[in-house]
Amino acid sequence: MLVKCSCCGEGIVEVKCPWSARERYLADLANETNSRVVENGGILELKSSHRYFYQVQMEVFVWQVDYCDFVLWNHKEIHVQRVAADKQFLLPLVPAAERFFRKVFLPELVGQVFTRRNENRSPAVNGCVSPDGARSKLGARPTQVEKLDQYCSCKGPEQGKTIACDGPRSPIIWYHFQCVGLKREPKAK
Incomplete structure (x- = not known):
């Protein structure tokens, strides 16, 4: 979803509702083997080695926006993280x-x-x-x-x-x- 506001500029929103975490706390996901998130000082962050991070960065590039609000949601809670465009990370991936x-x-x-x-x-x-x-x-x-x-x-x-x-x-x-x-x-x- 494309978003625009006067203070943050243009961005996108990516929402993930992992079925495997539907009845758990999102912080528990950080302990999984192939976790999509890590816990850093009590705060969940999208893992930069996970495919969701690659997806978010490519979407930011394609839409030519500055950020993505990554939303992780289940029945118990919601987590929102602003992921900034990372051109150094993405540029080597663009040709492929x-x-x-x-x-x-x-x-x-x-x-x-x-x-x-x-x-x-x-x-x-x-x-x-x-x-x-x-x-x-x-x-x-x-x-x-x-x-x-x-x-x-x-x-x-x-x-x-x-x-x-x-x-x-x-x-x-x-x-x-x-x-x-x-x-x-x-x-x-």
Whole structure:
């Protein structure tokens, strides 16, 4: 949730309601083996090595805000911690997150590349490789790096019906109809 106030600026709120702690005190979580929190001078703090911390830092980065109010809640109590943006922590992680978004999340979101039934999966899942003759949106031959990032998530041959993605930040310009789940061309607005 995005929040804004005159004294603190813009931030986000992340709420976690751990089922495993539904009937316990939150301070008891600090004693668990893979705990998400540590107790520091009687105060609970989100562990910087826990995946929740990584999630919070990435959300702060993506939303371009200064902080996240991390809320840990159960039936007995509530804990709120303000987690400041930590660019030193996050910057080394950004390239991997961008690769994951481009190569996994976006293709799945647009074309269900990984969750489609086997016989309907795109060539990417079956191991096809991008051809040398792939062309960019303007018809010019792309560089080797552009070939990997601009022609369909399946990296298959430049053939059949395709559709362009006009999003300014999309690394892939052309998609095969089959790879994005289209049977016919969408109607223009």
